[in-house]
Amino acid sequence: MKNKGVQKRTLAAGEVAVKVLVVMIAVCIVTVFAGSALAVPSGKTVEWSTPAGKVIFDGKVHADKGLKCSDCHTKIFKMKKGADQMTMAEINKGKFCGECHNGEKAFKTDDAANCSRCHKK
Numbered sequence: 706m707k708n709k710g711v712q713k714r715t716l717a718a719g720e721v722a723v724k725v726l727v728v729m730i731a732v733c734i735v736t737v738f739a740g741s742a743l744a745v746p747s748g749k750t751v752e753w754s755t756p757a758g759k760v761i762f763d764g765k766v767h768a769d770k771g772l773k774c775s776d777c778h779t780k781i782f783k784m785k786k787g788a789d790q791m792t793m794a795e796i797n798k799g800k801f802c803g804e805c806h807n808g809e810k811a812f813k814t815d816d817a818a819n820c821s822r823c824h825k826k
């Protein structure tokens with residue numbers, strides 16, 4: 706009888722350990738996903754230097770406009786800093802940033818009044 710009780714307690718302790726482990730793994734997974742969801746753009750920026758001044762893409766500005774990751778990745782932009790080789794001419798033709806910054810979804814790029822909204826000296 707006494708022996709059985711000891712065995713039972715040991716089992717219970719083992720079960721608790723497994724549960725703690727499961728919770729720990731779950732917390733790790735959630736942390737990793739939350740981390741990547743915030744990696745870029747929410748809270749992060751990507752910068753390019755150009756002769757017209759550096760361009761700063763702010764993830765938060767875009768997330769705050771209700772844009773989802775899938776609105777940009779990966780049909781417009783690769784998920785790697787510097788992976789997209791852009792030119793202003795292509796953007797003005799509606800590629801990359803120009804997919805939205807065309808005067809319809811967002812302010813257009815080929816208007817001299819707007820250059821400084823992206824290009825900072």
Ligand code: HEC
Binds near residue numbers: 743772774778787
């Ligand atoms: C409005 C467009 C847009 C949206 C929305 C967007 N991204 Fe991006 N993301 C970009 C651009 C632009 C880059 C830089 C690509 C380049 O340099 O070629 C980038 C880069 C990244 C990178 C690479 C960062 C690095 O340092 O290499 C990751 C990761 C990323 N985005 C994840 C996300 C996630 C997760 C979301 C949703 C929460 C998201 N992005 C939403 C435009 C966007």
Ligand code: HEC
Binds near residue numbers: 819
């Ligand atoms: C929506 C943001 C945005 C606006 C508005 C914008 N640009 Fe750009 N511009 C960019 C990005 C992004 C690049 C590419 C950076 C890179 O990949 O090196 C770029 C690149 C450039 C370059 C580098 C050379 C080239 O041809 O790619 C010049 C010069 C330039 N822009 C001038 C202008 C002028 C002038 C205006 C206004 C008439 C303007 N830009 C408006 C985002 C913008």
Ligand code: HEC
Binds near residue numbers: 763777781802803823
């Ligand atoms: C999926 C659509 C989309 C793409 C792609 C996109 N933007 Fe935007 N962006 C928006 C919207 C929407 C706004 C807010 C509306 C507005 O200001 O016209 C905005 C706002 C901005 C602003 C804020 C300007 C200000 O004065 O507050 C900057 C800077 C900007 N974008 C730069 C960029 C650059 C640089 C790229 C390319 C690397 C880019 N965006 C790609 C949709 C987009």
